[in-house]
Amino acid sequence: MSTSTSASTTDTPGTTIRPAPTSALNASRTIATATRVLRQLRHDPRTIAMMILIPCVMLFLLRYVFDGSPRTFDNIGASLLGIFPLITMFLVTSIATLRERTSGTLERLLAMPLGKGDLIAGYALAFGTLAIIQSVLATGLAVWFLDLDVTGSPWLLLLVALLDALLGTALGLFVSAFASSEFQAVQFMPAVIFPQLLLCGLFTPRDNMHPVLEAISNVLPMSYAVDGMNEVLKHTDMTANFIRDALIVAGCALLVLGLGAATLRRRTT
Numbered sequence: 001m002s003t004s005t006s007a008s009t010t011d012t013p014g015t016t017i018r019p020a021p022t023s024a025l026n027a028s029r030t031i032a033t034a035t036r037v038l039r040q041l042r043h044d045p046r047t048i049a050m051m052i053l054i055p056c057v058m059l060f061l062l063r064y065v066f067d068g069s070p071r072t073f074d075n076i077g078a079s080l081l082g083i084f085p086l087i088t089m090f091l092v093t094s095i096a097t098l099r100e101r102t103s104g105t106l107e108r109l110l111a112m113p114l115g116k117g118d119l120i121a122g123y124a125l126a127f128g129t130l131a132i133i134q135s136v137l138a139t140g141l142a143v144w145f146l147d148l149d150v151t152g153s154p155w156l157l158l159l160v161a162l163l164d165a166l167l168g169t170a171l172g173l174f175v176s177a178f179a180s181s182e183f184q185a186v187q188f189m190p191a192v193i194f195p196q197l198l199l200c201g202l203f204t205p206r207d208n209m210h211p212v213l214e215a216i217s218n219v220l221p222m223s224y225a226v227d228g229m230n231e232v233l234k235h236t237d238m239t240a241n242f243i244r245d246a247l248i249v250a251g252c253a254l255l256v257l258g259l260g261a262a263t264l265r266r267r268t269t
Helices: 027-042 045-065 070-102 105-110 116-145 154-178 182-192 194-199 211-217 221-234 240-262
Strands: none
Touching: 027 045, 027 116, 045 070, 045 116, 070 116, 070 154, 070 182, 070 221, 116 154, 116 240, 154 182, 154 221, 154 240, 182 194, 194 211, 194 221, 221 240
16 A cells, blocks of 8 residues: 655654645635734834835925926826835835845745745735835825826826835845845845836836837836826826736736745755
8 A cells, every 4th residue: 555745755854844835825824924924014113114105205305306397297206106116115025025034934934834825925915005005195195285297097196106016015025035135135226126217218218218228128017117107197098008008017016926936945954
């Protein structure tokens, strides 16, 4: 008679027994993970303040930097409304997740019957909740208090800002796997964020760039975030280009979350 060994490992000295990984995404495990992360963040008010307030402060400063030229703020304010949340969520998520990795918390969680999908989805849900608050505050400030003049619906601005913040969250979760210290996590910003910032069309239209740079910009998600914001800035209704841009940003966020789950490893020795 044969016995199954698929759910266990050999019990030898120096080897850690690990449970069989769960195969399907489980809502209760995902929510439990998100709740734990939010509970920890609640005791870190500086991180919460950075995530929620910094985009608002940057937009406020930008508005009065161009106090003598309000049309300039109207032209670039919508784009930065999407860029600021992306950058902020990238920084905070990458550093916060790295702390979990270096402290051994992630390893202990992965030793439990918790799927990698549950874990990464829980982190995304927790930081995504803060991203919603961040995006609502930043969009409301820009439109109703700083008089950002947009032709389209402010709700569409909010949608793109939220998708950008979620993309920043996904990128932060992903790059945290490749850093061994908080300093290294911050060093990923020039490699991951700055090229997108330069090539997204904020400083000059992308079709005015060198053909090679334009081709590169066409595969960077921040380019479509800026394009989506500009669609709302110029058109009263939801356009086909806006839908395309929003779907691309959302798809990139989901793709990067999948890559982030793939970087999680269960230590067996």
